[in-house]
Amino acid sequence: MLRPRGSATRKDRDRIVNLSDGVFAIAITLLVLDIRVPDIPESMVASRLPSALLSLWPNYLGYFLSFVGISAFWTIHHSIFRPIRAYDRVLLYFNFLFLMVVAFVPFPTSLLGEYGDHQLPVAIYAATLAVGRLLLTAISWHSARNDRLLDEPQDPATVRYFLMRGLTIPAIFLLSIVLSFFSVTVAIWTWFVMLVVDAVVTRRRFR
Amino acid sequence: MLRPRGSATRKDRDRIVNLSDGVFAIAITLLVLDIRVPDIPESMVASRLPSALLSLWPNYLGYFLSFVGISAFWTIHHSIFRPIRAYDRVLLYFNFLFLMVVAFVPFPTSLLGEYGDHQLPVAIYAATLAVGRLLLTAISWHSARNDRLLDEPQDPATVRYFLMRGLTIPAIFLLSIVLSFFSVTVAIWTWFVMLVVDAVVTRRRFR
Amino acid sequence: MLRPRGSATRKDRDRIVNLSDGVFAIAITLLVLDIRVPDIPESMVASRLPSALLSLWPNYLGYFLSFVGISAFWTIHHSIFRPIRAYDRVLLYFNFLFLMVVAFVPFPTSLLGEYGDHQLPVAIYAATLAVGRLLLTAISWHSARNDRLLDEPQDPATVRYFLMRGLTIPAIFLLSIVLSFFSVTVAIWTWFVMLVVDAVVTRRRFR
Amino acid sequence: MLRPRGSATRKDRDRIVNLSDGVFAIAITLLVLDIRVPDIPESMVASRLPSALLSLWPNYLGYFLSFVGISAFWTIHHSIFRPIRAYDRVLLYFNFLFLMVVAFVPFPTSLLGEYGDHQLPVAIYAATLAVGRLLLTAISWHSARNDRLLDEPQDPATVRYFLMRGLTIPAIFLLSIVLSFFSVTVAIWTWFVMLVVDAVVTRRRFR
Numbered sequence: 056m057l058r059p060r061g062s063a064t065r066k067d068r069d070r071i072v073n074l075s076d077g078v079f080a081i082a083i084t085l086l087v088l089d090i091r092v093p094d095i096p097e098s099m100v101a102s103r104l105p106s107a108l109l110s111l112w113p114n115y116l117g118y119f120l121s122f123v124g125i126s127a128f129w130t131i132h133h134s135i136f137r138p139i140r141a142y143d144r145v146l147l148y149f150n151f152l153f154l155m156v157v158a159f160v161p162f163p164t165s166l167l168g169e170y171g172d173h174q175l176p177v178a179i180y181a182a183t184l185a186v187g188r189l190l191l192t193a194i195s196w197h198s199a200r201n202d203r204l205l206d207e208p209q210d211p212a213t214v215r216y217f218l219m220r221g222l223t224i225p226a227i228f229l230l231s232i233v234l235s236f237f238s239v240t241v242a243i244w245t246w247f248v249m250l251v252v253d254a255v256v257t258r259r260r261f262r
Numbered sequence: 263m264l265r266p267r268g269s270a271t272r273k274d275r276d277r278i279v280n281l282s283d284g285v286f287a288i289a290i291t292l293l294v295l296d297i298r299v300p301d302i303p304e305s306m307v308a309s310r311l312p313s314a315l316l317s318l319w320p321n322y323l324g325y326f327l328s329f330v331g332i333s334a335f336w337t338i339h340h341s342i343f344r345p346i347r348a349y350d351r352v353l354l355y356f357n358f359l360f361l362m363v364v365a366f367v368p369f370p371t372s373l374l375g376e377y378g379d380h381q382l383p384v385a386i387y388a389a390t391l392a393v394g395r396l397l398l399t400a401i402s403w404h405s406a407r408n409d410r411l412l413d414e415p416q417d418p419a420t421v422r423y424f425l426m427r428g429l430t431i432p433a434i435f436l437l438s439i440v441l442s443f444f445s446v447t448v449a450i451w452t453w454f455v456m457l458v459v460d461a462v463v464t465r466r467r468f469r
Numbered sequence: 470m471l472r473p474r475g476s477a478t479r480k481d482r483d484r485i486v487n488l489s490d491g492v493f494a495i496a497i498t499l500l501v502l503d504i505r506v507p508d509i510p511e512s513m514v515a516s517r518l519p520s521a522l523l524s525l526w527p528n529y530l531g532y533f534l535s536f537v538g539i540s541a542f543w544t545i546h547h548s549i550f551r552p553i554r555a556y557d558r559v560l561l562y563f564n565f566l567f568l569m570v571v572a573f574v575p576f577p578t579s580l581l582g583e584y585g586d587h588q589l590p591v592a593i594y595a596a597t598l599a600v601g602r603l604l605l606t607a608i609s610w611h612s613a614r615n616d617r618l619l620d621e622p623q624d625p626a627t628v629r630y631f632l633m634r635g636l637t638i639p640a641i642f643l644l645s646i647v648l649s650f651f652s653v654t655v656a657i658w659t660w661f662v663m664l665v666v667d668a669v670v671t672r673r674r675f676r
Numbered sequence: 677m678l679r680p681r682g683s684a685t686r687k688d689r690d691r692i693v694n695l696s697d698g699v700f701a702i703a704i705t706l707l708v709l710d711i712r713v714p715d716i717p718e719s720m721v722a723s724r725l726p727s728a729l730l731s732l733w734p735n736y737l738g739y740f741l742s743f744v745g746i747s748a749f750w751t752i753h754h755s756i757f758r759p760i761r762a763y764d765r766v767l768l769y770f771n772f773l774f775l776m777v778v779a780f781v782p783f784p785t786s787l788l789g790e791y792g793d794h795q796l797p798v799a800i801y802a803a804t805l806a807v808g809r810l811l812l813t814a815i816s817w818h819s820a821r822n823d824r825l826l827d828e829p830q831d832p833a834t835v836r837y838f839l840m841r842g843l844t845i846p847a848i849f850l851l852s853i854v855l856s857f858f859s860v861t862v863a864i865w866t867w868f869v870m871l872v873v874d875a876v877v878t879r880r881r882f883r
Contacts, residue, residue: 070283070340076691077287080698084706084779085291092786100794108796122779126772133691151333158291159325165299173307175315277490277547284494292498358540365498365536372506377514382522484697484754491701499705565747572705573739579713584721589729 071150072136078154079129082161086121089165090114114168121164123250124184128157128191135195140206145197153190156183177235177242185228192221224249278357279343285361286336289368293328296372297321321375328371330457331391335364335398342402347413352404360397363390384442384449392435399428431456485564486550492568493543496575500535503579504528528582535578537664538598542571542605545635549609554620559611567604570597591649591656599642606635638663692771693757699775700750703782707742710786711735735789742785744871745805749778749812752842756816761827766818774811777804798856798863806849813842845870 091114093107132153139146163183166176198204199214227249235242298321300314339360346353370390373383405411406421434456442449505528507521546567553560577597580590612618613628641663649656712735714728753774760767784804787797819825820835848870856863 067340067344070279072691073280073694074283074287074336076695077284077698078291080695081288081291081702083775084699084702085295087779087782088295088706088709090783092783092790095791100791104791104794104796108800118780119776122772122776126775129695130768133688137688147337151329154290154333155326155329158294158329161294162297162299169299170302170307170311173311175311179315274547274551277486280487281490281494281543284491285498288495288498292502295502354544358536361497361540362533362536365501366532368501369504369506376506377509377518380514380518382518386522481754481758484693487694488697488701488750491698492705495702495705499709502709561751565743568704568747569740569743572708572743575708576711576713583713584716584725587721587725589725593729 068136068139068142071142071147075132075136075150075154076129078158079125079132082157083122083125085161086118086164089161089168090118113171117164117168117171120167120180120246121160124187125157125160127250128187131188131191132194135191135198138205138207138209139198141204143201143204146194146204149190149194149197153187153194156187156190159183160187171243172239174235174239177239178232181228181231181235181242181246185225188221188225188228192218192225195221220253224253275343275346275349278349278354282339282343282357282361283336285365286332286339289364290329290332292368293325293371296368296375297325320378324371324375324378327374327387327453328367331394332364332367334457335394338395338398339401342398342405345412345414345416346405348411350408350411353401353411356397356401356404360394360401363394363397366390367394378450379446381442381446384446385439388435388438388442388449388453392432395428395432395435399425399432402428427460431460482550482553482556485556485561489546489550489564489568490543492572493539493546496571497536497539499575500532500578503575503582504532527585531578531582531585534581534594534660535574538601539571539574541664541667542601545602545605546608549605549612552619552621552623553612555618557615557618560608560618563604563608563611567601567608570601570604573597574601585657586653588649588653591653592646595642595645595649595656595660599639602635602639602642606632606639609635634667638667689757689760689763692763692768696753696757696771696775697750699779700746700753703778704743704746706782707739707785710782710789711739734792738785738789738792741788741801741867742781745808746778746781748871749774749808752809752812753815756812756819759826759828759830760819762825764822764825767815767825770811770815770818774808774815777808777811780804781808792864793860795856795860798860799853802849802852802856802863802867806846809842809846809849813839813846816842841874845874 090111093104093111095103095107142150160183163176163180167180170176195217196214199209199217202208227245231242231245234245297318300311300318302310302314349357367390370383370387374387377383402424403421406416406424409415434452438449438452441452504525507518507525509517509521556564574597577590577594581594584590609631610628613623613631616622641659645656645659648659711732714725714732716724716728763771781804784797784801788801791797816838817835820830820838823829848866852863852866855866
């Protein structure tokens with residue numbers, strides 16, 4: 056049933072990509088459901104609405120972080136699948152596990168929006184993104200080691216670079232879990248710093 | 263309107279596949295909405311959040327089971343539709359009934375998450391997946407018997423194998439309903455055992 | 470910007486179809502959110518859950534009706550767009566209005582599930598589907614009168630047949646609104662009778 | 677990883693468009709979740725349901741406005757991406773920021789439906805659509821200045837026309853924010869007038 060070679064395989068691979076894109080699109084769009092309109096009696100709306108909206112800032116932050124996180128996942132997923140022309144059962148399973156994490160992201164986001172000043176939600180959030188990133192690394196690693204899944208064999212230096220990057224980012228997320236025991240704020244800032252550094256490094260490499 | 267032959271039919275069939283993939287993607291992503299952030303007074307978050315999150319385990323289990331179930335449906339749907347190049351009204355209706363079951367899965371999942379230690383929710387869950395699987399078998403059987411819907415006639419041995427597999431799995435789900443009257447836990451374990459056995463059998467056959 | 474002729478137009482038309490399929494897929498999958506798990510104290514689950522689940526039957530009925538209704542819309546939309554190879558502003562606007570109705574269907578469905586034994590929700594439901602069907606007829610009529618939007622000019626007899634069918638169905642929905650003032654049950658049965666008759670007529674014509 | 681030239685790039689660009697269409701489709705379909713069925717005791721349904729449904733008019737208005745707004749965004753996005761055949765990191769980032777705004781629209785819509793007679797929600801709504809429109813203008817401007825992203829260089833007059841239009845509309849939204857301090861109703865009417873004028877102008881230009 057899962058023929059890694061043959062005329063139909065490019066199409067098969069496209070269907071996996073389409074399903075994944077559907078999950079990405081829905082997961083990032085569902086995030087907004089977590090920002091709920093505050094409930095204020097009519098006579099007090101004018102006076103209380105501004106502060107009520109401002110007090111939702113952890114939800115806005117969660118929306119922003121998860122949107123960026125899932126977008127980054129999509130970009131990496133896109134890069135990994137570009138040279139893939141077929142798939143085997145392992146790749147299919149890894150991709151489903153990865154999608155299970157992507158579709159799960161709204162829950163830790165919601166937790167972060169509600170209890171973002173506590174250690175546990177911050178750790179759960181970081182762990183979720185670390186696992187997602189590791190699964191992407193697994194997909195990338197598996198396809199690089201199986202030439203028949205690819206259009207053409209990949210350059211070993213590129214493979215090594217992506218493996219390193221694909222392990223560094225989860226490592227930083229795990230580090231942020233350790234940091235969260237000392238300061239929740241520092242842990243969250245780690246993510247932003249990582250985001251900026253990653254964007255700069257990637258840009259330099261592909262200039 | 264529904265021309266089973268002609269230049270446009272491959273495209274027509276693609277549109278059914280796209281709609282189905284949309285329903286698959288949304289159904290698996292909506293499952294997370296069922297895991298709700300617990301409501302805890304601010305002063306007790308640190309002490310109560312860990313146990314509150316642990317007590318959501320039936321919801322995590324439901325998320326995992328339904329994600330795996332719908333993913334398995336997708337994989338089988340994918341296999342069935344690969345050789346299909348056209349469709350008739352019967353195939354269209356069966357596919358819509360099947361999608362009706364897929365889109366319904368979040369409800370029995372939610373029921374299982376809420377009352378998973380009771381017999382009725384376990385039976386409803388098993389019945390839903392059994393019906394979904396039977397509809398896939400019906401689609402597969404119908405297309406195998408109508409050569410004009412296929413790229414090329416299918417090998418009778420393959421057709422028989424898929425028919426058998428497509429009846430065994432619903433049969434095991436129905437058996438788990440019988441078991442659920444004696445022990446809800448045993449019934450749920452049946453699903454996991456089936457999952458593992460099916461993965462092993464499929465792997466051996468397609469090595 | 471909206472060039473009805475040219476090499477890219479088939480692709481342009483595909484993007485409209487994809488967006489529409491996305492809305493169809495989401496609208497049918499959101500319907501399940503309306504079937505809510507009943508809230509029962511733990512000690513009474515065994516005794517009360519069966520009747521609580523049975524009392525949700527108006528929600529199941531609404532799920533079934535709207536799933537069938539949106540599926541029928543999809544099938545007709547699919548038939549209408551098959552020969553379309555380009556689009557103009559009018560077709561784009563009609564399609565957006567139609568999608569606005571499709572995406573709205575979960576609301577009247579929810580209303581029907583909650584207050585299905587009252588006249589107003591039944592009338593609103595029938596009116597929504599009637600308007601949706603009329604917009605499909607408008608798209609069909611507009612494209613039939615503009616040859617440049619089509620792959621090849623359509624057969625006048627076919628155009629007439631679809632126009633007639635595309636006006637009869639909304640007419641029956643409007644009739645069911647009149648009937649709903651006398652009996653809500655009769656009005657709902659009208660929809661089922663229409664469904665069966667339509668399936669039989671279509672089948673005879675396309676045998 | 678992001679190769680702006682090469683055989684695979686048209687496909688790459690298609691995947692961005694598909695993801696965007698997914699977000700558009702979900703955002704417009706989620707809007708309906710904001711129109712909630714009123715909760716009325718069974719004995720009073722007949723007498724109170726009509727007025728309860730009428731009192732939801734700000735929610736219907738929000739549904740309509742946001743549906744039209746997102747549809748307009750889709751139409752412009754479609755126009756901008758038609759001549760694009762590749763993408764670079766800047767275009768990818770702008771597109772993600774734009775999608776972040778599209779996916780956010782249900783929140784200001786919900787706010788408008790709840791507190792539409794107050795200044796702040798009207799201003800937030802206008803600001804959201806203004807930012808979304810500006811991001812589309814940024815995508816359009818960036819691609820027009822980078823010929824290698826396009827199928828063929830764009831006509832300078834067309835580029836100027838789209839830049840002007842892409843700045844006028846956000847400007848009107850910002851003006852409506854100023855107006856909202858004096859009259860919320862006038863501010864909302866500005867949007868409708870803009871909608872009609874824009875449709876007429878576009879129509880004249882492309883006749």
